[in-house]
Amino acid sequence: MTLAQSQPNTSALEFDCDTGNYHTFCPISCVAWLYQKIEDSFFLVIGTKTCGYFLQNAMGVMIFAEPRYAMAELEEGDISAQLNDYEELKRLCEGIKRDRNPSVIVWIGTCTTEIIKMDLEGLAPRLEAEIGIPIVVARANGLDYAFTQGEDTVLAAMAQRCPTSEEVTPAEKEERSSIQKLLSFGRKKDDPKKDEHSKDLSTDTAYHDHPPLVLFGSVPDPIVTQMTLELKRQGIKVSGWLPAKRYTELPVIDEGYYVAGINPFLSRTATTLMRRRKCKLIGAPFPIGPDGTRAWVEKICSVFNIEPQGLDEREAKIWESLEDYLQIIRGKSVYFMGDNLLEISLARFLTRCGMTVQEIGIPYMDKRYQAAELALLEKTCNDMGQPLPKITEKPDNYNQIQRIQELRPDLVITGMAHANPLEARGISTKWSVEFTFAQIHGFTNARDILELVTRPLRRNDSLKDLGWEKLVKEEAKV
Amino acid sequence: MKLAYWMYAGPAHIGTLRIASSFKNVHAIMHAPLGDDYFNVMRSMLERERDFTPVTASIVDRNVLARGSQEKVVENIVRKDQEERPDLIVLTPTCTSSILQEDLANFVQRASLEAKGDVLLADVNHYRVNELQAADRTLQQIVQFYTEKARKQGTLPQGKTEKPSVNIIGLTTLGFHNNHDCRELRTLMAQLGIEVNLVMPDGASVHDIQTMSRAWFNLVPYREVGGLTAEYLHTEFGMPCVNITPMGIVETARCIRAIQAVLNQQGAEVDYEGFIDEQTRFVSQAAWFSRSIDCQNLTGKRAVVFGDSTHAAAMTKILAREMGIKVVLAGTYCKYDADWFTEQVGDFCDEILVSEDNGAIADRIAQLEPAAIFGTQMERHVGKRLDIPCGVIAAPIHIQNFPVGYRPFLGYEGANQIVDLVYNSFTLGMEDHLLEFFGGHDTKEVLTATLSASDELGWSADGMAELQKIPGFVRGKVKRNTEKFAREQGIGQITAEVLYAAKEAVGA
Numbered sequence: 001m002t003l004a005q006s007q008p009n010t011s012a013l014e015f016d017c018d019t020g021n022y023h024t025f026c027p028i029s030c031v032a033w034l035y036q037k038i039e040d041s042f043f044l045v046i047g048t049k050t051c052g053y054f055l056q057n058a059m060g061v062m063i064f065a066e067p068r069y070a071m072a073e074l075e076e077g078d079i080s081a082q083l084n085d086y087e088e089l090k091r092l093c094e095g096i097k098r099d100r101n102p103s104v105i106v107w108i109g110t111c112t113t114e115i116i117k118m119d120l121e122g123l124a125p126r127l128e129a130e131i132g133i134p135i136v137v138a139r140a141n142g143l144d145y146a147f148t149q150g151e152d153t154v155l156a157a158m159a160q161r162c163p164t165s166e167e168v169t170p171a172e173k174e175e176r177s178s179i180q181k182l183l184s185f186g187r188k189k190d191d192p193k194k195d196e197h198s199k200d201l202s203t204d205t206a207y208h209d210h211p212p213l214v215l216f217g218s219v220p221d222p223i224v225t226q227m228t229l230e231l232k233r234q235g236i237k238v239s240g241w242l243p244a245k246r247y248t249e250l251p252v253i254d255e256g257y258y259v260a261g262i263n264p265f266l267s268r269t270a271t272t273l274m275r276r277r278k279c280k281l282i283g284a285p286f287p288i289g290p291d292g293t294r295a296w297v298e299k300i301c302s303v304f305n306i307e308p309q310g311l312d313e314r315e316a317k318i319w320e321s322l323e324d325y326l327q328i329i330r331g332k333s334v335y336f337m338g339d340n341l342l343e344i345s346l347a348r349f350l351t352r353c354g355m356t357v358q359e360i361g362i363p364y365m366d367k368r369y370q371a372a373e374l375a376l377l378e379k380t381c382n383d384m385g386q387p388l389p390k391i392t393e394k395p396d397n398y399n400q401i402q403r404i405q406e407l408r409p410d411l412v413i414t415g416m417a418h419a420n421p422l423e424a425r426g427i428s429t430k431w432s433v434e435f436t437f438a439q440i441h442g443f444t445n446a447r448d449i450l451e452l453v454t455r456p457l458r459r460n461d462s463l464k465d466l467g468w469e470k471l472v473k474e475e476a477k478v
Numbered sequence: 479m480k481l482a483y484w485m486y487a488g489p490a491h492i493g494t495l496r497i498a499s500s501f502k503n504v505h506a507i508m509h510a511p512l513g514d515d516y517f518n519v520m521r522s523m524l525e526r527e528r529d530f531t532p533v534t535a536s537i538v539d540r541n542v543l544a545r546g547s548q549e550k551v552v553e554n555i556v557r558k559d560q561e562e563r564p565d566l567i568v569l570t571p572t573c574t575s576s577i578l579q580e581d582l583a584n585f586v587q588r589a590s591l592e593a594k595g596d597v598l599l600a601d602v603n604h605y606r607v608n609e610l611q612a613a614d615r616t617l618q619q620i621v622q623f624y625t626e627k628a629r630k631q632g633t634l635p636q637g638k639t640e641k642p643s644v645n646i647i648g649l650t651t652l653g654f655h656n657n658h659d660c661r662e663l664r665t666l667m668a669q670l671g672i673e674v675n676l677v678m679p680d681g682a683s684v685h686d687i688q689t690m691s692r693a694w695f696n697l698v699p700y701r702e703v704g705g706l707t708a709e710y711l712h713t714e715f716g717m718p719c720v721n722i723t724p725m726g727i728v729e730t731a732r733c734i735r736a737i738q739a740v741l742n743q744q745g746a747e748v749d750y751e752g753f754i755d756e757q758t759r760f761v762s763q764a765a766w767f768s769r770s771i772d773c774q775n776l777t778g779k780r781a782v783v784f785g786d787s788t789h790a791a792a793m794t795k796i797l798a799r800e801m802g803i804k805v806v807l808a809g810t811y812c813k814y815d816a817d818w819f820t821e822q823v824g825d826f827c828d829e830i831l832v833s834e835d836n837g838a839i840a841d842r843i844a845q846l847e848p849a850a851i852f853g854t855q856m857e858r859h860v861g862k863r864l865d866i867p868c869g870v871i872a873a874p875i876h877i878q879n880f881p882v883g884y885r886p887f888l889g890y891e892g893a894n895q896i897v898d899l900v901y902n903s904f905t906l907g908m909e910d911h912l913l914e915f916f917g918g919h920d921t922k923e924v925l926t927a928t929l930s931a932s933d934e935l936g937w938s939a940d941g942m943a944e945l946q947k948i949p950g951f952v953r954g955k956v957k958r959n960t961e962k963f964a965r966e967q968g969i970g971q972i973t974a975e976v977l978y979a980a981k982e983a984v985g986a
Contacts, residue, residue: 020537021554026513046479048573048604049489054516056484056874073480076605079577088479095481111511111574115543142511143539222947226978321982398534398561417518417531424528444978472528 012378013388015365020394023417024339024363025058025433026051027140027150028108032059033437034154035068037218040246042102043069044092046120047110068100074112081116086123090130097131104247106154109139134247136161146363148265148340148436151218156268158243159216160276162253208235210258210304214251214279216242216269217262219441226442227262227287234301234308242269253277260284260300262441265341267369283369285376288342289349290318290446295376318443322353325450328457330354332410335403338362338395339415340436344370346413348377349449351386358409361395411456426469428456484836484856486786486811486874491572492517493612494600495533497620497703498568500651500679504620505532505564507554509547509575509582512537521652524880534558538574547580555589555597565684566596566620573604596684598623610702610786611814613650617679618706621687625714628688635692642746643673644737645693645711648704649680654789654873655887656680662886663699666724670734670750672741678707691715695740697733699723699888701788702812718743724888725792726800726896727764757890764893767901768800776904777802782843783827784853785872787812789887791822793852793871796896798826803900806846807831809839850903855879869903935961937972944974956981 028051031043045051052071059067072092077083093105109120124135138157140150215227215238228238240251253259255278261270264286273279284299285292294315301308319326334350336343338361347357367374381388392400397418404412404427412422412429419429434452439445491508495517498506508514518531536547536554555567569586582599590597601619602612628634646663649656660677667674675693676686696711698704698721708719718740724733731754738750758765767773781803783794790810797803808823809831810816816832823830831842840860843851851861851868855876861868870879871887886892937945948956956977963980964972 020512020539021534022512023515023518024513026511026516028513049485049608050491050510050514050573050604052482052485053488053492054513057516057520067483071480071482073482075480078479079605083479092479092481111538112577115574115577142513143543146512220947222944225944225974229975229978318982401530415519417515417522420522420526421528421530444982447982 013374014390015367015393016390017393018396018399020396022338022361022363022395022397022400023415025147025415026054026142027145027147027153028055028110029058029147030140030150030154031055031069031106031108034106034151034218034243037220038104038243038245038247040103040248041068041106042096042100042104043106043108044072044096045069045108045110046072046074046089046113046118047108048074048112051110051112068102070096079112079116085118086127089123090127093127093131093133093135097133102133102247104134104136106136106138106157108150108154109137109141111141111143114139114141114143134161146339146341148263148342149268149364151263152266152268155216155218155242155266156272158247158250159253159269159272161247162240162242162250162277164254165252168252206232206235207237208304208306210236210306211256212239212252212254213237213258213260213282213300213304214240214242214253215260215262216273217266218243219262220439221245223439223441223445226444230287230293230297230442231300233310234297234306236300236304236306253279256280258282258303260296261369262287263342264345264370264373267366270369283372285348285373286345287441288345289352289449290315290322290443291352291380292345292349292373292376293441293443293446295372299372314443318446322446322450325447325454326353328454328461329411329450332356332457333358333407334411334413334453335400335407335409336360336362337397337400337412337414337418337432338392339432342435342440343413344373344377344391346435346449347389348373348380349446350453351377351380351384353450354384355411356386357389358407359400359403360389360391361400362391362393365391365393411453424471426471428460430456486834486836486854486856488609488874489573490602490604490607490609490612491570491600493607493609493614493703494568494570494602494616496609496650496652497613497616497679498566498570498600499532500649500681501566501620502681502683503532503564504566504568504684505534505558505562506568506570507551507558508533508535508570508572509551509580510535510538510570510572511574512539514572514574524875524877525651526880532562532564533570538578543578546578547585551580551582551585552589552592555585556592559589559593559595559597564595566598567593568616568620569597569599571600571602571604576604596623596627608814610812613703614706617648617703618710620684621678621690621707622710624684624687625690625710634688637692638694638744639673639675639692641673642671642741642744642748643675643693645676645678645690645696646674647678647696647698647707648700648702649677650703651680652873653700653703654786654871654875654879655881655885658881658884658886659699659888659892661884662889662891663697663724665891666734666889669753670737671748672737678704691717693717694744694746695720695737697721697737699788701791701815701818702786723788723792725789725892726796727758727762727890727893728799729792729795730889730893731758762890762893764800764890764897767897768802772901773801776900778804779850779904780804780806780846780848782807782809782846782848782851782853782857783871784809784811784831784839784851784857786810787815787819787822789872791819793896794823794826796893797852797900801900804828806848807842809833809842850900852900852903867903869899871899935964935972936970938974940974941972941977944977 028045035043107120120137124137128135136157138154140153257279259273259279260282270281274281282303285295287293287296294311298308333356335358343360343362347360351357413432414429419431422429440449495506498504515535521527521531536551586597586599600616649660696708696719698708711717720736722733722736724730734750741748783790787810794805794808798805805827807829808827810819811834836856843860851857852871854872854874858868885895960977960980969976
């Protein structure tokens with residue numbers, strides 16, 4: 001692996017690996033946010049009723065808004081190969097093309113397609129040529145991955161579809177450059193006066209001379225804007241973002257480009273960008289919390305030899321604005337059961353906020369991709385005088401609940417399967433999935449993270465005199 | 479392959495898990511990949527369950543794929559047996575284990591040698607049955623297992639209870655209003671002087687199963703779950719079964735009369751006619767409602783009904799027979815039971831639709847333009863889009879269909895609840911007339927300025943574009959706070975950067 005900078009040593013942290021009997025979302029859930037992010041896409045999940053049932057229940061009301069995703073539900077004939085995979089998929093995809101006319105169809109491979117060894121990667125190019133719509137294959141299945149890693153598999157597949165600058169005409173380039181568009185804030189092209197103005201906004205004079213930088217990770221558009229502006233303050237230009245708002249706007253990626261991840265669960269995408277697209281990865285902590293954001297910006301600046309401007313004051317000001325929330329959580333303990341891979345970054349931020357982290361459960365720990373984040377966690381613990389927390393990879397929920405009963409943390413960050421039972425036993429919980437669906441990146445959104453973290457504590461504070469904390473009869477068995 | 483956006487009935491393993499987690503001290507172990515334990519989330523959220531859902535997964539991962547589960551499933555069963563000491567562990571196959579074709583029966587056999595509790599393999603095939611059929615089968619399987627076990631051990635009790643008694647079979651966790659129905663049926667039985675021998679499986683212990691034969695008869699309130707169990711008990715012990723769903727005034731009476739016949743055959747000499755008459759005419763409000771002036775206005779209104787067999791059939795009969803409403807279409811997604819449904823509703827509706835395709839039902843509703851829909855959550859959303867009111871009468875359901883208050887659908891109180899549901903779904907009588915007469919609600923446009931309209935504060939195009947990205951329900955608040963911030967800071971023009979600066983400063 002060729003990282004842009006050498007890796008910090010993170011050996012002092014204690015890593016553990018348990019049985020992997022834990023609760024998390026199936027990685028196919030990534031279609032729920034990716035179809036909204038990539039507006040001209042259609043996601044086809046090739047799986048069984050089990051997959052469909054999960055999606056329709058997990059996504060709740062979104063399913064009723066005529067989403068651009070569907071199940072290709074496998075029947076007994078498909079499993080026993082009485083039906084021809086290619087013909088079946090062709091029939092379905094032609095229907096999708098007719099009804100929705102998307103710019104890309106993303107096939108999500110599932111456990112079943114893995115087990116019956118359906119050659120999606122082999123079928124896709126043939127069908128793509130036949131129906132004239134790009135087909136991207138992502139194997140986001142529960143045999144290999146957890147929850148947010150689904151996005152990683154999709155983006156890794158998309159990374160290979162990003163054009164090189166040779167492949168796009170200058171006119172197309174303009175079209176593709178979604179970040180430029182973002183900086184012109186959706187002004188209509190046919191308005192010449194405003195178009196001129198937008199060019200003014202995005203003139204290169206404000207930027208330092210640095211190699212092209214492409215960011216990866218699917219975040220809501222407001223965060224794209226905020227992070228792009230954040231780097232613009234340092235004179236760093238974001239030439240593209242994987243994924244863009246539309247599949248047709250995937251960024252140009254040439255050999256030698258620099259890339260930086262915005263989320264901790266994107267290790268396959270990072271690997272693909274490095275190995276297949278010959279990019280240089282900027283290994284930085286993730287811009288979650290003001291400390292993380294600052295470290296992220298600093299690291300990008302340092303790679304480009306730019307002296308960061310005004311970050312100290314900016315970070316200090318954010319911390320100041322968080323003081324009311326910090327008072328609530330300072331000195332409190334928190335326990336991450338682990339299910340979405342944001343755990344290290346959140347634990348690092350909460351340690352900086354003055355909390356004691358008792359355990360960090362995490363589905364999968366890529367020590368190389370998260371190296372800088374782990375180093376910052378360690379440094380933060382030292383700075384704050386906190387012991388280094390144990391990081392439990394592939395946790396065992398049963399064992400964790402035994403430990404939680406012993407430790408009685410002030411806050412458990414966990415999935416919905418355990419939240420209500422823990423609350424009934426007088427242990428405050430925060431539903432972990434909310435961190436995936438809330439805007440948590442950058443300086444601007446630090447408050448939103450704490451809004452989530454403090455909510456159970458604030459709720460408990462308003463109910464504290466009622467005397468009904470424990471609502472189960474005996475100390476129930478787990 | 480089938481293109482599917484939505485499904486009415488879940489996969490088979492959900493049915494098995496619903497049965498297993500209904501019992502006390504029964505644990506289910508799913509042979510499944512990571513993420514398939516979504517059942518726990520549903521139970522914990524929808525039912526607001528205080529206890530940990532007794533379902534764990536024996537995870538199928540890459541290694542299992544390469545080498546087979548080998549010791550893993552056995553170890554997981556034995557481990558759970560030691561940790562929680564359940565009476566029974568049900569090994570639950572999923573779609574994944576269906577195609578792996580591992581010898582799960584062998585694992586169960588090996589595990590049961592070591593485990594203190596009993597171990598069973600749920601006999602369901604993902605590709606052949608759905609959630610409801612699997613639930614029916616699993617319940618029967620467990621009942622049969624414990625009946626045979628008791629017979630072997632010679633602990634099977636002889637004879638019947640002294641007073642008339644009943645087993646109520648088919649009430650499960652995550653069932654549509656099942657917990658309320660359970661209470662209502664218990665009340666009804668008490669009023670009829672019938673002892674409830676056992677409710678199956680909700681809250682039951684597997685040790686109680688052997689006493690089922692002591693009941694005089696079985697009551698199966700829902701068509702979908704419990705039928706196989708009642709059939710088995712009939713074959714084994716000759717126990718009669720009443721499977722008329724007591725939903726609506728007429729059907730409740732029919733159910734009670736069937737019970738009366740069954741008891742009198744066994745020499746009980748009961749007469750429930752007086753009770754039925756008293757309840758129908760004076761206690762329950764449903765019969766009176768259908769005579770009242772209010773209900774007159776519903777005469778001939780057109781409705782569409784869709785749901786599981788039980789609720790769709792009963793609802794169709796109630797609307798047509800008890801309220802004079804014209805059911806233009808009645809349908810069910812229980813395709814495997816289409817004949818029964820057709821026979822039940824044939825006389826009470828214009829058209830029957832049996833389909834698992836939510837698009838087909840939506841299209842038909844759009845074409846028929848009924849005044850109200852009675853269906854599942856899916857039909858509720860179709861109604862929203864078409865601006866047609868909808869009462870939810872069957873699963874699939876959301877958290878709002880697990881009310882905390884008492885809302886049975888069965889029995890006499892159930893009939894009252896249904897009256898409210900139906901009446902509230904149609905536009906209320908007088909309002910209806912007035913709307914027609916005056917051509918609509920208050921249509922005067924709101925001309926008052928927004929809080930900031932008269933202000934000099936300008937929003938730049940980029941600021942405005944950014945504001946538009948904020949979800950509608952908080953946009954107003956963000957706009958006000960941003961403008962307040964800009965005013966305080968003396969900023970004249972609000973750009974995207976000002977918007978986010980305001981957010982950072984005041985948490986706008």
